[in-house]
Amino acid sequence: MIRTVHASDVGRVRTVNEDSVWIGATRHGYTLGIIADGMGGHLAGDTASRLALESIRKSLDGLPYELPGEELERALADAIAEANRTVYSEASRDEKFYNMGTTVVAVLLRDDAGFIGHVGDSRAYLVKDGVATQLTEDHTLVNELFKNGQLSVEELDNHPRRNVLTRAVGTDAEVTADMMAVRIATGEQLLLCSDGLSNFVSLEHLGKVAGIHEIPLEERADRLLQLALLAGGGDNISVALLEHQGEAAVPETKEWNR
Numbered sequence: 539m540i541r542t543v544h545a546s547d548v549g550r551v552r553t554v555n556e557d558s559v560w561i562g563a564t565r566h567g568y569t570l571g572i573i574a575d576g577m578g579g580h581l582a583g584d585t586a587s588r589l590a591l592e593s594i595r596k597s598l599d600g601l602p603y604e605l606p607g608e609e610l611e612r613a614l615a616d617a618i619a620e621a622n623r624t625v626y627s628e629a630s631r632d633e634k635f636y637n638m639g640t641t642v643v644a645v646l647l648r649d650d651a652g653f654i655g656h657v658g659d660s661r662a663y664l665v666k667d668g669v670a671t672q673l674t675e676d677h678t679l680v681n682e683l684f685k686n687g688q689l690s691v692e693e694l695d696n697h698p699r700r701n702v703l704t705r706a707v708g709t710d711a712e713v714t715a716d717m718m719a720v721r722i723a724t725g726e727q728l729l730l731c732s733d734g735l736s737n738f739v740s741l742e743h744l745g746k747v748a749g750i751h752e753i754p755l756e757e758r759a760d761r762l763l764q765l766a767l768l769a770g771g772g773d774n775i776s777v778a779l780l781e782h783q784g785e786a787a788v789p790e791t792k793e794w795n796r
Contacts, residue, residue, distance in 0.1 A: 539782075539783045539784065539785050540569050540649075540650065540722070540783070541755050541780070541781045542561045542569065542755075542778065542780045542781075543561070543779050544559045544560060544571070544573075544759070544777065544779070545559075545756070545759045545760060546559050546774070546775065546776040546777075547763045547766075547767065547771070547774070548774055549766070549767065549771035549772065549773050549775055550771030550772070551770075551771060551772050551773070552773065552774055554581075554584055556575065556583035556584045556586075556774055557573065557574065557575050557576070557587060557732050557734070557774040557775070557776040558572075558573070558574045558576070558584075558587035558588050558590070558591040558776075559572065559573045559574075559776040560591055560595065560778075561730075561778045561780070564599050564601060565599050566600070566602060567603055567648075568598070568603070568647060568648055568652070569645070569646070569647040569780065570594075570595065570598055570644070570645070570646050571644065571728075571730055571780060572590075572594050572595070572642065572644045572730075572778075573641075573642070573644075573660050573730045573731065573732055573776050573778055574586070574587035574590045574640045574641060574642050574660070574707070575587060575640060575641040575660050575732040575733065575774070575776070576638065576640040577638065577640065577641075577706065578629075578635070578636075578637055578638030581634065581635075582629075582635045582636075582637075582638035583638060583640070585628070585638060586628075586629075586635075586638040586640040586707070586708050587640040589624050589625050589628060589708075590621040590622075590624070590625055590640045590642055590707050590708065591621075593617070593621040593624040593625075594617045594618065594621050594642070594644055597613075597616070597617035597621075598614070598617050598646060601613055603648070607653075607719075610648065610652060610653060611653045611717055611719070614644060614646045614652075614655045614715075614717070615655055615715055615717055617655075618642055618644065618655050618657060618707065618713075618715040619712070619713065619715070621707055621708075622707045622708055622712065622713045624708075625638065625707055626708045626709070628708075629708060637709065638708060638709075639703075639706035639707055639708040639709035640658070640708055641656075641657060641658025641660040641706060641707065641732070641733075642655070642656060642657050642658065642660065642707050642715070643655075643656040643661060643662050643674060643730050644730075645662065645720065645728060645730065645780070647720075647722075650722050650782050651719070651720070651721040651722075652719075652720060653717055653718065653719055653720065654674065654720050655716065655717050656674045656716055657713055657714075657715050657716070658676075658677050658706050658707070659676040659677060659678050659701075659703060659733050659736075660674075660732050661673075661674045661676070661730070661731055661733075661736050662720075662728065662729070662730050663728070663729040663731075663744060663745075663748075664720070664722070664726065664727075664728055664729075665727040665744070665749050666723070666725075666749075667725075667749065668745050668746050668748075668749035668750075669749070670729065670741050670742075670744040670745030670749075672741070673718060673720065674718075675716065677703055677705035677706070677716075678701070678702060678704060679702040679704055680702070681704075682704060701733070722780060722781075722782040723782060724782050724784045725781075725784075726782055727748045727749060727779055727780065727781045727782075728779070728780040728781075729744060729748050729777065729778070729780075730778040730779075731744075731762075731775075731776060731777045731778070732773070732774060732775065732777075733773065734766060734771075734772070734773035734774045734775035735762060735763075735766050735775050735776070735777055737772075738765070738766040738769035738770060738771070738772065738775075739762060739765045739766050743765060744762070747761050747765065748762070748779060755779050755781055758779060759777050759778075759779050763775050
């Protein structure tokens with residue numbers, strides 16, 4: 539069974555939560571999880587993330603269940619592309635939404651396997667035996683500089699332009715999501731989060747907390763939020779956790795907002 543939970547917190551600095559997060563089952567039994575982290579000011583950022591999330595959910599809710607893998611991947615990629623058109627169109631029609639955009643990280647699973655699609659710096663991690671491995675690659679200026687050898691690993695977290703995105707949903711007429719296959723084995727967790735979590739909680743702590751089998755999944759999500767808040771809570775914080783608990787991989791979901 540795939541157990542899921544999602545949670546979000548405004549943090550200690552922002553007055554509005556510009557993140558949108560949802561995870562649950564589609565009409566035909568796929569597990570779908572989405573985190574979108576909006577940008578462009580509190581009204582525009584909130585609008586961008588909400589529109590993107592709603593668009594992806596709408597695109598995938600009626601997806602036929604027995605699709606081949608390549609069609610499942612294409613469906614998720616197309617849903618993110620449609621979300622981009624939706625946000626971009628809204629920004630083009632109303633000047634108060636000028637230049638708004640959002641990150642997106644989304645997972646679409648049939649049973650314990652499927653695909654992750656992402657644009658921006660919201661992340662996906664696979665957690666095995668309490669150790670988190672980052673699956674996605676940030677679409678940021680500093681990551682490009684790092685790949686080109688212009689920044690060290692130590693400089694990545696403290697660079698003054700670490701939040702500058704090189705790719706986002708809704709800022710351009712077209713965008714391409716990075717896609718990857720994923721499978722969750724029994725006892726493993728998949729963690730999706732906005733940078734309000736990943737910028738404030740270490741990789742080590744992400745893995746240790748997400749992997750605590752002795753406490754409920756929703757308590758683990760809450761502990762991750764609390765760690766980000768204790769570290770300053772300098773941004774909105776969102777997390778979605780999926781855990782393969784064995785037997786038939788039927789999605790079961792809990793949710794709350796703080």
